[in-house]
Amino acid sequence: MYCIVDGLREHLLAMEPENGTKMEVRDLTKVSDKDVRILSKVNLDIPKGVIMGVIGPSGSGKSTFLRALNRLWEPDSGSVFLDGVDICELDVLNLRRKVGMLFQLPALFEGTVADNVRYGPQLKGKKLTDIEVYKLLALADLDSSFYSKAGGELSVGQAQRVALARTLANEPEVLLLDEPTSALDPISTQNIEDVLVKLKRDRGMTIVIVSHSIKQIQRIADVVCLLVNGEIVEILKPHQLSEAKHPMAQRFLQLSS
Numbered sequence: 001m002y003c004i005v006d007g008l009r010e011h012l013l014a015m016e017p018e019n020g021t022k023m024e025v026r027d028l029t030k031v032s033d034k035d036v037r038i039l040s041k042v043n044l045d046i047p048k049g050v051i052m053g054v055i056g057p058s059g060s061g062k063s064t065f066l067r068a069l070n071r072l073w074e075p076d077s078g079s080v081f082l083d084g085v086d087i088c089e090l091d092v093l094n095l096r097r098k099v100g101m102l103f104q105l106p107a108l109f110e111g112t113v114a115d116n117v118r119y120g121p122q123l124k125g126k127k128l129t130d131i132e133v134y135k136l137l138a139l140a141d142l143d144s145s146f147y148s149k150a151g152g153e154l155s156v157g158q159a160q161r162v163a164l165a166r167t168l169a170n171e172p173e174v175l176l177l178d179e180p181t182s183a184l185d186p187i188s189t190q191n192i193e194d195v196l197v198k199l200k201r202d203r204g205m206t207i208v209i210v211s212h213s214i215k216q217i218q219r220i221a222d223v224v225c226l227l228v229n230g231e232i233v234e235i236l237k238p239h240q241l242s243e244a245k246h247p248m249a250q251r252f253l254q255l256s257s
């Protein structure tokens with residue numbers, strides 16, 4: 001739901017966050033080098049411990065929005081906050097540990113699956129034990145036989161779960177996912193979805209997922225935000241998507257269903 005107050009569009013969640021707000025986005029704007037507006041004063045509260053889906057037409061700014069949340073581009077200071085702290089004030093590597101990201105296609109490093117999973121903690125001087133690696137693999141729904149496999153031996157779906165285990169090794173508090181299953185078959189997709197739901201349920205993780213699949217969003221998200229032309233035009237619960245009022249959002253939803 002949104003309302004316009006004194007010319008300012010304020011986005012209000014239909015539900016009060018149960019556990020508080022994990023990230024706040026305030027007037028987040030991005031203009032391209034050619035002076036085209038990619039994001040226009042985006043305001044959003046991301047509640048703690050929920051799965052937030054981000055949907056919208058191609059080119060509406062979903063990836064750009066997601067990438068601001070862990071400074072894959074540099075937002076203006078005062079526009080993105082993590083637990084109330086301006087992310088521009090945080091050490092960027094620390095921020096990216098706390099706010100991990102998974103992309104559409106997994107890019108594994110050379111070496112074994114275990115090498116990949118150990119990579120992040122090793123950068124901080126911590127060597128994960130075998131048991132810790134096995135636990136992370138299990139968390140990403142991979143059995144112990146994957147431990148010593150080489151990245152090149154894996155299917156895209158398996159590699160995506162290794163990439164997830166590698167991200168989880170940094171113990172993120174927020175997980176950002178940019179169309180993480182669009183290259184996967186339905187079974188691999190379900191595996192990843194199950195893991196995300198478990199991470200939220202068992203670890204209280206806050207998850208923001210960009211997806212082209214409205215069905216996927218309806219399966220796993222607690223709240224959905226609709227982005228059109230660089231603006232958030234609706235924030236709804238998944239079962240309320242058919243009630244979207246914005247004309248472009250309605251058209252997008254009709255064509256996508």
Ligand SMILES: Nc1ncnc2c1ncn2[C@@H]1O[C@H](COP(=O)(O)OP(=O)(O)OP(=O)(O)O)[C@@H](O)[C@H]1O
Binds near residue numbers: 032058
């Ligand atoms: N660094 C950049 N410089 C210039 N234009 C950019 C840049 N990044 C994105 N854009 C443009 O901004 C718009 C939004 O792109 P973005 O990738 O965020 O959209 P999207 O909603 O994720 O699209 P899709 O669903 O197709 O992945 C597009 O028109 C894109 O061409």
